Amino acid sequence: MPLGQNYDRQDCALARALEVVGERWTLLVLRDCFFGVRRFADLRAHLDIPRAVLSERLAMLVDAGVLERRNYAPGRDEYVLTDTGLDLWPAVFSLARFGDRHLVGPGGGRRRFRHADCPAGGADLAAGAVCPACGTLPAPSSLETRLLDGTGQTPRDDAVSLSLRRPHRLLTPLP
Amino acid sequence: MPLGQNYDRQDCALARALEVVGERWTLLVLRDCFFGVRRFADLRAHLDIPRAVLSERLAMLVDAGVLERRNYAPGRDEYVLTDTGLDLWPAVFSLARFGDRHLVGPGGGRRRFRHADCPAGGADLAAGAVCPACGTLPAPSSLETRLLDGTGQTPRDDAVSLSLRRPHRLLTPLP
DNA sequence: AGGTTCGGTTCGGTGATTGAACCGAACTGC
DNA sequence: GCAGTTCGGTTCAATCACCGAACCGAACCT
Numbered sequence: 001m002p003l004g005q006n007y008d009r010q011d012c013a014l015a016r017a018l019e020v021v022g023e024r025w026t027l028l029v030l031r032d033c034f035f036g037v038r039r040f041a042d043l044r045a046h047l048d049i050p051r052a053v054l055s056e057r058l059a060m061l062v063d064a065g066v067l068e069r070r071n072y073a074p075g076r077d078e079y080v081l082t083d084t085g086l087d088l089w090p091a092v093f094s095l096a097r098f099g100d101r102h103l104v105g106p107g108g109g110r111r112r113f114r115h116a117d118c119p120a121g122g123a124d125l126a127a128g129a130v131c132p133a134c135g136t137l138p139a140p141s142s143l144e145t146r147l148l149d150g151t152g153q154t155p156r157d158d159a160v161s162l163s164l165r166r167p168h169r170l171l172t173p174l175p
Numbered sequence: 176m177p178l179g180q181n182y183d184r185q186d187c188a189l190a191r192a193l194e195v196v197g198e199r200w201t202l203l204v205l206r207d208c209f210f211g212v213r214r215f216a217d218l219r220a221h222l223d224i225p226r227a228v229l230s231e232r233l234a235m236l237v238d239a240g241v242l243e244r245r246n247y248a249p250g251r252d253e254y255v256l257t258d259t260g261l262d263l264w265p266a267v268f269s270l271a272r273f274g275d276r277h278l279v280g281p282g283g284g285r286r287r288f289r290h291a292d293c294p295a296g297g298a299d300l301a302a303g304a305v306c307p308a309c310g311t312l313p314a315p316s317s318l319e320t321r322l323l324d325g326t327g328q329t330p331r332d333d334a335v336s337l338s339l340r341r342p343h344r345l346l347t348p349l350p
Numbered sequence: 351a352g353g354t355t356c357g358g359t360t361c362g363g364t365g366a367t368t369g370a371a372c373c374g375a376a377c378t379g380c
Numbered sequence: 381g382c383a384g385t386t387c388g389g390t391t392c393a394a395t396c397a398c399c400g401a402a403c404c405g406a407a408c409c410t
Contacts, residue, residue: 013286014206014267017274022202024398031189040357050399055358065277075356075407084277090303091269092189098266099192102240102259111188128265128303128312135310137303199367215388225368230389250376250387 020064021088025049026057030085031092033067034140035164036172038078046160061085081171089140093129110148116169117142140170195239196263200224201232205260206267208242209315210339211347213253221335236260256346264315268304285323291344292317315345 021027028047037043043054058079061067066085070078081088093113100110115122115131115138123133131138146167163174196202200222207218218229233254236242241260245253256263268288275285290297290306290313298308306313321342338349 012203012206012271012284013274013279014271015203015274016278017270018202020274020278021270022197022199024197027193027197028187028190031187041355044357050401051358052360052400053398073407077357087273087277088269091266091273094266094269094303095192095196096187096189098262099188099190099195102262103191103195104188109187126312128269128305130303130305130312137301137305216386219388225370226389227369227391228367248376252388 017091020060020066021091023057023060025053026061027092027095029054029057029061030066030081030088031096032160033079033081033085034089034092034170035145036168036170036174037160037164038080038173040077040079042160042174043079045158046156046164086140090129090137093125094127097125097127112146112148113170114144114146115142116144143170144168145170192266195235195241196266198232198235200228201236202267202270204229204232204236205241205256205263206271207335208254208256208260209264209267209345210320211343211345211349212335212339213255213348215252215254217335217349218254220333221331221339253348261315265304265312268300269302272300272302287321287323288345289319289321290317291319318345319343320345 021030025047029043029049032043032046037046040054040058043049043058044051047054049057058067058069062069062079064084065082066088067079068082070080072078096111104110113125113129115125115133117138118131118134120131120133123131125138125143126132129137144167147165160174196205203222204218204224207221212218212221215229215233218224218233219226222229224232233242233244237244237254239259240257241263242254243257245255247253271286279285288300288304290300290308292313293306293309295306295308298306300313300318301307304312319342322340335349
């Protein structure tokens with residue numbers, strides 16, 4: 001219950017959205033899902049999020065229809081974005097773009113998203129998650145992401161971070 | 176300190192953004208700023224947010240360069256979006272659109288945004304805050320908003336809510 | 351059997367959020 | 381000049397969420 005309470009009386013779609021994705025960690029979990037992270041342990045390794053909190057957030061997202069829990073092997077679960085969840089892409093991208101443009105210092109590991117399946121040759125996404133080459137809003141599955149300048153800081157060295165450092169297509173499971 | 180902590184070691188612009196706008200209430204405050212709300216008392220009346228929290232959030236947003244505090248009369252302050260703050264529009268719109276499409280029930284007061292200054296005649300914004308008529312991403316100042324179907328619930332009756340219920344242009348101060 | 355991985359739950363301690371009370375400066379009515 | 385109100389806060393105790401560490405059951409490995 002993040003904002004819950006008296007927000008029933010607010011005629012506001014934003015409040016509804018924040019009740020689902022507005023809690024601490026939630027949007028970072030979803031970002032990783034867009035990047036192809038699917039497993040509980042991988043999310044934990046990459047985010048340093050307490051188990052109990054990750055467990056609760058995943059349950060809430062599944063309950064809200066944003067993620068789907070698949071038991072692809074006994075004892076090995078996968079959390080995958082639903083069609084509803086994929087609709088969060090413009091929001092996730094827009095927030096990340098804001099951080100990239102206004103808050104990331106030099107050496108801060110900027111990330112780009114490129115429309116790989118673009119009929120016009122493709123280009124890095126611009127404001128609103130729009131491809132400047134073809135003018136459309138590409139589905140996350142047709143995007144490639146890569147990291148630009150190497151970070152000045154000592155980077156994380158867990159396996160998930162290493163995977164995410166290499167160029168790859170969104171939504172495809174990590175190797 | 177919302178997500179602060181060990182996020183320095185994350186090469187992630189989204190984490191940076193969430194450190195500024197990821198705390199409870201912050202995005203709702205900014206939504207109201209886009210709608211033209213500028214005064215401390217108006218934000219309080221509309222959001223039912225505790226004074227101490229609003230005070231702290233405004234200070235943080237001013238500190239982050241998202242809002243500017245103007246003392247337009249002694250004892251009457253105004254908080255206005257900076258150019259940096261205006262860059263949050265695609266994120267705010269995208270989250271609100273997600274809530275509108277997937278979480279708002281019937282009678283839930285849907286809100287539309289129309290490109291009033293559109294050379295192609297204008298239309299309601301589509302995904303990514305893009306105007307479908309001219310294909311651009313309009314600045315918030317060239318947008319008009321209005322509420323569709325009346326809400327089924329008992330609506331709020333404070334002065335700010337009444338103002339926001341009438342069609343108006345974004346960023347223009349409330350009457 | 352013994353050990354490991356996975357996806358959790360439980361627990362005490364810490365930190366943030368809440369609502370109510372209080373406060374000083376400025377304007378309003380008279 | 382004085383009472384009352386508005387505005388934008390701060391302070392405070394109680395509550396709630398988050399944190400990190402420990403524990404747990406099921407499945408697999410050897």
